[in-house]
Amino acid sequence: MKTVIIGGVAAGMSAASKLKRLLGDAVEIVVYEKGGEVSFGACGIPFYISDHIKQGKELIARTAEEFAKSGIPVKIYHEVTAVDTDAKTVTVKNLQTGEVFDDIYDKLVIGSGAGVRHFPPFDRSYSNLFEIRDVADGTRVKQALFDENQRHVVIVGAGFIGLELSEACRHYGKEVTVVELAEHVLPAFDTEISEALEAELAENGVTVRVGTMVQSLVEEDGRIVRAVLRRGEETEEIPADLVINSAGIAPATSFITNVEKAGNGAICVNERMETSIPDVYAAGDCSIMKSAVTGDYLYAPLGTNANKQGRIIGDILGGVQPKPFKLIGSSALRLFGIDAAKVGLSEKEAKARGLHYKAHMITGNSYASYYGTEKLNIKLIYDADTRKILGAETYGQGIVVPRANYYAIAIYAGLTVDEMGFMDLCYSPPFSGVWDAALIASNTAK
Template structure:
């Protein structure tokens, strides 16, 4: 019998996951409903809450002074706001029919059931760890949580050698390569594909590869990792591919993440093609009036293609939490979807994308034109002007903007926000070309690089058969 619920007229909100989506939902619900109306219990299996996972590479690299700088709100601050936050407690089962969850105290090992009126699933994502011999050896690290970041830093402090291998060349991989370069390591990046950053088209990814190579990072494309080799002490000593061995004193897995939805799957909750939970616009799990989900464990609507996608970003997670907390708190809010905007950097190279890549457009059955231009961040004659490459996709016949990718130096990355707004508004490339953007020589050429690409896309649309 569940004895965790006292006789009371107030409702109980249970939150699984103490980071961005979960604690944003809990905090927003608390703002709208006081403790006398709504009891809030949050379970977190780690040691920390409400932190920036996106900042971990910069903490590891030394750009951020310490771990606490990444924490937006401590457990004590949440508790002071009337949230019963239970750290080092892992939820092991969800019982939708009984409206309860089972949780294990990781310190004592004891388990108990807790009932709910509203359940928020914010379990996040897990790093992809390849099923390879030696992948679990000491010295091999995934980087997703603050605990992961601390474990990696501890290894870097203890390790005498200065050779690092990063497996994977997506956002996590290139950011960790930069962090390790800053730490004084010799860095090799093993990339399974033909160019880094698979979130870009290959031609734009090759620009990233060339720039990283110029920074002293050894880039190896088409590298299928077969095993992690260990020494007599059991620690990692090298990473093997089909063609070669790469010595390593530390290995970082930057292959990407998958939605952490094992609990949801076991409970029979609906999952999408990418393994993430499916919700309605209010972030309520489809078919379940009392269960909500947000953050890296869900799939979201791509406003450009109309398909569900898994896009793990802290920006989305915080918005999901606000929507969920507002709805549980008695208000009304929705999350309409995304256009797939992301920005990153490796050393002084800025990398950005939004909307569809060429293969995304083909998969969606769209006919398109693609153009690429080179420009500068400022007027060419103004000191500090740096080069950038902009690629733009537009739908044939209609000219609707479909996607933009940008690779360049300082001042390049955040220009993608122009395209993100245009995509959300459904603008055509002709409309983008005529946007009234700010201009002065220290900030932009007369024609902003995004508009230069838009003008070329307009011509391509008109010339397309």
């Protein structure tokens, strides 16, 4: 069996590794990777930039050479430009030599990921305009931040990467402005959490401009010197020594045209990662699958999902029944002194879907009250009729993200708030009170 894999990061290499372990020499695998790096932890790049992680190589799990030694040849700087699903061929361009050739497959795995959106005025190249796609990009940003003459950093986009980058840039003493088109940072979260994050940013010297767009960039000799911001009818010019475009991503799927895709270009897959075309699979940031909470398609571009989805493909192609995977939509953030997490639906998402739900929020202790003073907030979303948990958001200090993980498991298992309220959780004063905050939140939900 000849398996061609497009993309050599989380999903692609997870599929390749599992398939090779299962079938050994009975399978021929070739991986085509457009970039020069494979199997790296993209989510760790902001922490490499902040110097919490000292060297970029620490983010790379295995190199192309190491994969080749295990029988998985990886062709870096090779871009797949077209797929013929009738002939079962891919057209590949060697980006270093310009050579173009076709390759055949029996099974095709698409793990091509997503790229930064290049909308105006970020559709041109400038010497001080950066984006974060791989470790090499992180190195370029980190080197630029070491330059003490580069004082003013403008970050476009206040999602996870944009916010983490704002803290990284403050680590170098830069004047940082975050520009977000939505009315709040981290717009996937509910307003209470976004406002808490905005307060934390302000307290740590980050200027936030929400409901604002970068209308244009002022350049001198190919270098950005100022950014023109617009909110409503008002405009403002701010200095810009470094600009980082982190305003969303677009699935990299233009090379295949006849598979079913979502509006954003992501390839639609089922729970087995199968596309609408036989023998073609997709996983990771280039794909979209149905939420286990709502049954609607949910785009969840995170390394956690990509690795699981890739492994499912490896199991299926290797003849093994894959473990069940329910996409819930779990994410977390650490920003200066505050942690935040979200699992399942937010209230705004439940409302937008017209669900009959209730929302309930508490402020509780991260530890036993006599052990520590850190507080966290828990917001629950649950079905008003069945009381089944639909989502949870946590934010604050102390043990914050693990409480959200409790609720991820509860959603996965289909628990009600009442069942969750008497869950037999571990207890010790350094971790919780006798009644854990998650239990209190569940038990007080009316």
